[in-house]
Amino acid sequence: MRIALYRLLAVLLPLALLEILCRDRFITPLTLPAPSQILLGLWAVIEKGTFNAAILKTLTNVGLAFVLSVVVGITTGAAIHRARLLRALLEPLFSTYYAIPIYAFYPLFIVVFGLGDAPQVLIGFMLAVVSMIVSTLAGLDSVPPVLGKTALVLQLGPVETVRSVTLPYAAPYLFTGVKLAVAYAFIGVIGAEFIMSGTGLGYEIRFAYDNLDNNVMYPLILLILLIAITVNMSLDRWEWRLRARRGHG
């Protein structure tokens, strides 16, 4: 309870300070409008619905990239887990993958796929899928081999084995993968929109920036931050509740 209060203060105090600095014109509205102004702007944007199409576009693309990366990531992870040679071959790729600036490939995707949604979804997918593969591998590694043998002895079918042996062990790792995949899908899609595209929230922010339209830019930035943080926090909550139910506390 006290911690929640401190957290609230840690958010509110800097905001209040910023508000004062902005109202005093110590920070000009050209650099940063007052936080209250940004909040009002966000409300206006939502009420008028000017950017509903852009919001929908971004969320759809993030969703597509996320679902694709989870499905492909889990299947690939399960397949690689069985093919030991392939795994040995790909392991160095996985460990250096996130050091590679994936955005650098975006120009190539635009040239290959054109300026549609495909390049953005692909960037989000590419960022997200590897964390899903790695988490799946870690999850499958965590299943003790003896339980696989037990399943054989009990003559469980493949579906039953996955449901009652593999999944319970791998679930926490898979959940970590899913959480990372959501964050990466957001980062990838919005980043790609920002770099070059014709729709979406990232594009609208870039457009507002190029026109020095702070009254649109800051509310939209706030909106993206709020969406990303809300999604992330609800997943955290959910994970925490799952763990509590299993008695891991």
Next chain:
Amino acid sequence: MALASAAGARMMRRTIYAHPSLFLVIGLLCLWQIAFWLVGRDALLPPLETILYLAGLLQTARFWGHIAETGTAFVIALAISVVAGLAIGLALGLNRMAAEVFEPFLLAGNSVPKIALYPIVLLIFGIGMPAKIAFGAIHGVVPVAIFTLTACSNVPPILFRAAAAMRLTRWDTIRSVLLPAALPDIFSGIRIGFSLTLIGTILGEMFGSQRGLGYLLMTAIGLQNIQVIMSVTLLLVLVAATVNTLLLAQDRRLRNPATPSQAP
């Protein structure tokens, strides 16, 4: 005959297990060549031509000017990320209350698309070197701080009790107990901070700059200059992958000091 081919296959397997990275690179180069055959010259350059073009670029003084610009921004951004990340991580790691209050903010900072913050950085710093440095540092500081914080909480409490029993000062406890015990995790954080800072610096150059590799990429996109796009991308991937592989080897050495160092 069948016996010979089976033995050959086994030899092949053993060679791949011994040098996975080498075969991975060969495999990726093959995929690249196949992709080139599929999409054609409008969109891709084959591997050999890209390497030759990059080698040509590397002989011009102007290209080295761009590299120097990106390198300077990156080194400063990395220094800021590491110092600030360590400071934040240690400050929170040594104070349980502060850690509990601020940890969610750090984790949220990790999941936010930082590129959306870029216009704010530009408005504060203006176009040029400081904006790139700031953007690189924003990307790098969070993982260093998170890993340092986790490293601190993973240190066995008995070590701190031992330090207290020996009446070590706070500074001595940090220097001779906490840092050595937490070093492997902190090093992992720095390794990840390294890659993210590089990505952040390049992204920063793509929008708010007149020089550097990111600027070169952005202008090449505008001109649809495939040769420049591919060779700059190749250079970035090569540098990032090489440095990361070296850091990863050091990382493993720190974690298993007993085993003699061996290529991963």
